[in-house]
Amino acid sequence: MAKHAGANALRLSLARRDGSVMLSVADDGRGISEGALDQQLAKGHIGIVSQRVRVGAAGGRSRLLSAAPGTIAEIELPAVDQLPS
Helix, strand or coil: CHHHHCCCCEEEEEEEECCEEEEEEEECCCCCCCCHHHHHHHCCCCHHHHHHHHHHHCCCEEEEEECCCCEEEEEEEECHHHCCC
């Protein structure tokens, strides 16, 4: 967290709503600029992209948002009792 974001604080939230489980991680760091993910992928850094692929394969979605200050990462997955058989 401190290495990449320059953050001092982190807030985690886990909630179940409407058949899904939502994880939110927010920090007070420098945020993420538009196009930063594409630039990192072009350099061969696949961390966030591979995380998105895994979440999508499980039927979920992920978002990365710039906040003032900081960044918010959200992952939403189907609740266990909502998974397809």
